[in-house]
Amino acid sequence: MKITKIIIASILLSFSTAAVFAQKAPKVQTAEIQTSAVCGHCEEAITEALTYHKGILAMSMDMESKVLSVRYKTKKTTVEDIRNKIASLGYKADEVTPTLEAFNKLAPCCQKEGVCGGKED
């Protein structure tokens, strides 16, 4: 009887250990990405594009620091993937710079930091 209890206890213990291991890789991560957004239009372009990007759960942009906070599912996307998406819109995202082609598609005021002055154009 005592042996049975010990066996059951060790089985339960191994299950809970497995559960702890499963939790080690977080399913949801939050990243802060420094962008080169200039105005409300830039903010809209980035947040709209990311809304339809797979794995994105929520995001908010601080226009004073131009830092985008983004929550995402780690199984669906990565920070690199999100940075590349932002760069494809013509904006810098941390160390990822946009191609000249993407950058040239931006409205002229959005290409120059500070020119829009945070106002909608």
Ligand SMILES: [Cu+2]
């Ligand atoms: Cu802009």
